[in-house]
Amino acid sequence: MARDLASEVERLIKSPNAYIKKKAALCAFRIIRRVPDLMEMFLPATRSLLTEKNHGVLITGVTLITEMCENSPDTLNHFKKIVPNLVRILKNLILAGYSPEHDVSGVSDPFLQVKILRLLRILGKNDAEASEAMNDILAQVATNTETSKNVGNTILYETVLSIMDIKSESSLRVLAINILGRFLLNNDKNIRYVALNTLLRTVHVDTSAVQRHRTTILECLKDPDVSIRRRAMELSFALINGQNIRAMMKELLSFLERSDPEFKAHCSSAMVLAAERYAPSSKWHLDTLFQVLLKAGNYLRDDTVSSTLQIVSAAPGERQAYAAMRLWTSLERSAVSADATEKQPLVQVAAWTIGEYGDMLVSEASNAISMVDDDGVDDFTRPTEEYVIDIYQKLLWSTQLSITTKEYLLLSLAKLSTRFTTRPSQDKIRVIIDTFGSHIHIELQQRGVELSQLYKQYAHLRPALLERMPPMEAATSTERDDSEPDEAPSAAHLAHEAHSPPEQDALLDLIIGSEPLSNGDVEHTPVAPTNNNSNTNDILDLLSGLDLSAPAMTTPTAVATPTAASVTNNNVTSPSLLLDGLFAPAQPVVQPQETVVRALERGGLVVELAAQRGGDTATLTMRARSAAPATITDFLFQAAVPRTFRLDMMSPSGTVLTPQGEITQILKITNPSKTPLRLRIRVSYNIDGNPVLEQAEVNNFPPDLFN
Template structure:
């Protein structure tokens, strides 16, 4: 195969389109088989020549193929980096989009400075439809490969300036977190943000929000910024800073959210600056604002200058460094605009009996050996389980009833406390309940857990699914924490995970954390399995998702569960 493909690749005439078609299929064959390194380099070079073709369709095909094969031989694709970057200037929007995605795939620690310079230039001149995705991708690349903190901060600042109002919330949160943890650079970055804020604040709301947050936290450092940090900028005076805040708060172009940021920041400056009278006057002027949110803040913050002035320094002290929560660990670094609210029609858990039977057929369960159970998201507190051997344990933990398990008609407050999030915990928990939760429910002497190995259930096409097993000793219930991680550079949407187990088991699937998995992001879901007979667990899983507009579907049988987990 290697010899044949090499002969076709080197002897095919490219003067006509049919020759290009043969070369294209040859490249696909080379990338699909276990070909030699030299042959793969030859294939990438053919695609590189396609990028120089005058036909835009051939250029698009080349970019699309390079994007799919860049992980096979990244070093070979890197040789064509300059040609790929030139495609960012192509008049065709589809070519620019593919060139942008391929450029981000080529970024590494060696070329980060050069690539970011080109991509920032592209971001500044690009159409509005590119700015949100491009800015978030630059932030991810800078976070992974930045050579130092100052370069990282400068890059984020340039992103907010270039992208303007198209900056997503994940960029804002990443910038605030980075400023918070970069103790040695806080004076420098606050001065840079103030300069950017003074130049233009009307068309860049995200930049304004980040700037006023930093100035509010580090206003004292801003006034003391040394010329060594920036030879071109002197530190401002208190009056100059307050004057900028006046323009921000009274400008009709700024959103209510931006003004909320500014009011909070200005209130904090009252403990960093000495000229508090002017600050108090500005804040008091919002006590009669037409916007309820601004009026509420004006009234509440004004109280800190009067009756509760003794509490102001403690309430407005500087925030500690934020906990490091990288974008790959949260949904924020995803395409927030792609996340749609779930409804009964589009929820992955909304599956009819006929669909369940079809899934059993697909998973090979037509012989009746496998059972599947899809549970819809709960909208009401779940009643406790009765008439089961482990009833007391399930009632204590507030777990949902298992499939076909009989239930009582009354609810259980403990189920509400454990199943819901912490925001639902505080309003209904008094001191007595608090002592009970701390002293009894979470007493490690009462309920203890042991470590159980994790299982890699699936690992193909950039998607990796890991099972973390968790079982309470002396019980027949196993909890599986499913983590699906997207290792590609494209967002996975409409993600659906389904599972089937033998009929001797009972399985319950809780709602997933989401249906969109951004690049380097993940989705989590919890499975609860009861094994009355304590047999060896087997499972069949089915996955479906959409990536780059292409629907993907696969299935896998998981037989690597430990045999001693039920002992």
């Protein structure tokens, strides 16, 4: 029908009757939306619409041109010559008033102004000449528009978007950001939300101008509206730099303590990354990490625990002693006040640190280390060895602590047996460890039995086995879930990575709700909990075309050191023996070779998979980069493999992808059958407020990837 009627509609656009001309322009708008091929037919008649005096014809003409420019680059270039005409119309509206009957709250024809500003934004994007022609009029609109009414705020909002999208002057961008700063002071929460959302999208354009409104943005963290608090939190992290890190962290720690549970995981992880990047001193860095552990409680992500342990292990000796003392104070308070259940990540970090550096904690030298915090308070009292063991016993006897936390505590207690020197403390530790030899939980029972053997036939090996760990290698934010200590006694660190909470497993929910996967199901990975609105058909689409009929194969588990894959949902699949394989010959270290495979490239988003060979298990590093000018939010990467494979995915480095930024994520794929790897991926994100979903199949991996 559109093809049959297009020529007649094109004729009616030239009608002398303004009403018919307006209706014909609207009809042409619908036609080219359904059949873009017919766009060229309407070009000559459309340009003449801008010379009309009738309000209806003029606004429909601008709407029609906007639709054409958004859908065709050639048409966009064709209409760039009308910028002076649009500028002249807009100037008449501002200065002289175009049509009094269309005034709203004293603003002349706001609907037409908004339409023209939107078209100018499209025409001026990435075009210096067109941008220069509209700079003056945008400045006039920004300074002359009445801001006491929502109508004026609408025009100002469109003006700000236009200024930020075109190649505008720096002074004009500062003016636009100042307008958004005024929006933040508005009583209307919708206007405040719009201002925060726009600042978040434009903060990379002129960060210094946004910094001037930092105080107002931080005040929005206290707003009763949850959406405003979320946007203010994200914007606050975007504003952190080396100069304001102390003040920003103080405000964000206060926000973390009083925030809703849904904010704590994301906020704490972002704070850890910011502290690592901009920390002014190692002492401040450690204090901040411990404050995050204390205030985030059980909502802390697993990667934060492992990254904190790496930072402590790599710190100088004095800082390690300081960490042990500071964490001991927190651990003691948690045990005495019985709130350790709500702060289990803190207990885990404290147990590991005290187990490694407990000798520094109880030695006389600890009195010489300054424990004064930022508030000038010194709350450390050097404990006795017996008192430390009493606190451990109280925590180990607790029925509320998780098995993972007790693993940390039990291994830490075993290490303290080589750190403490008095006979009563040694005997007390041995009694506690022997008690776990009959524990109801098989993993704790196994550890109790193995550690007890270190007091019997393997007593001569105990000091060497439980000696202090060497510094862990520094890992990037995407590798921390994969960082493994080199000693068997620290297996709790690895087990902690495997005990992932079931409520975070969004892919599992997509397949079968909350029921556990059987061995024949597809392996899956926890993903960000922000995309819980998918349905079962989505994951079936993602997996369609892959051979899922082959039986699953169990990955063999390491003998001496359990890996994260050896424990799933608190069920031990292959118990590891602490003492077996102690004298196995050392294997030569082979540096893995990396092959980069381009998995997806659409709309400026590039997703690459860097594959490293490793026998039955290959490591893939997903790297997502964006060449788009707008910031990508709610980024989510999903993957699926056939049933003969096992897939484990670590937490991503983030969910916000700035222009020229990067998000990375580690994938571990086990393939005992050595068949070629086929991978289905799905990427979802929001850009400019629009949701985008992309998916692809990747099957061009090297054939010898699992050799």
